[in-house]
Amino acid sequence: MPFECSCCGSCCMYLGDYIVIERQTAPFVFIGCCVSTGTEFIAPIDEDKRELFSDRSWIRDHPSACPFLRPSGDMIICTIHESSPVQCKSYRCTAFRISSPKGDVIGRVTGELNLHTDDPKLRFAWDDLTTRIPGLQEISEDMLRRFLEDRGYLCV
Numbered sequence: 219m220p221f222e223c224s225c226c227g228s229c230c231m232y233l234g235d236y237i238v239i240e241r242q243t244a245p246f247v248f249i250g251c252c253v254s255t256g257t258e259f260i261a262p263i264d265e266d267k268r269e270l271f272s273d274r275s276w277i278r279d280h281p282s283a284c285p286f287l288r289p290s291g292d293m294i295i296c297t298i299h300e301s302s303p304v305q306c307k308s309y310r311c312t313a314f315r316i317s318s319p320k321g322d323v324i325g326r327v328t329g330e331l332n333l334h335t336d337d338p339k340l341r342f343a344w345d346d347l348t349t350r351i352p353g354l355q356e357i358s359e360d361m362l363r364r365f366l367e368d369r370g371y372l373c374v
């Protein structure tokens with residue numbers, strides 16, 4: 219099933235130290251920077267989101283959030299969606315969800331193949347696999363699914 223972002227905003231809520239605005243070059247055009255790589259990018263605010271961006275009240279109350287993030291109805295959205303950095307575009311908070319054999323969702327795997335779970339058995343199985351293989355980059359999403367499904371988990 220292809221990943222569909224629900225625009226909950228969670229992944230951008232604490233990126234204010236990593237995506238920063240360096241300077242403004244026009245009324246709705248900024249130079250942004252990905253701090254971890256030192257890469258600058260031109261960030262025009264999407265035309266249909268300029269009004270949202272101009273309201274600074276939310277971002278003032280959420281200083282840890284990415285400076286381009288704004289609430290829009292029930293969603294929290296990126297106001298530079300069209301020009302956002304490549305790592306933002308490719309990010310998937312959920313590559314697949316993991317259910318127990320009974321069908322309860324007990325974890326999820328991100329697009330970067332990190333496991334999020336509170337289930338100790340699932341964590342143990344995951345650690346067992348990932349400590350045996352030196353770098354997760356050598357593991358594909360399909361291999362992880364097969365490994366988990368062989369142990370009775372459902373991956374959707």
Ligand code: SF4
Nearest residue numbers: 223224226227229311
């Ligand atoms: S990628 Fe995931 S966490 Fe980020 S906004 Fe979309 S649904 Fe939310």
Ligand code: SF4
Nearest residue numbers: 230284287296302306
């Ligand atoms: S640029 Fe957009 S997608 Fe990237 S962290 Fe900021 S709000 Fe999120």
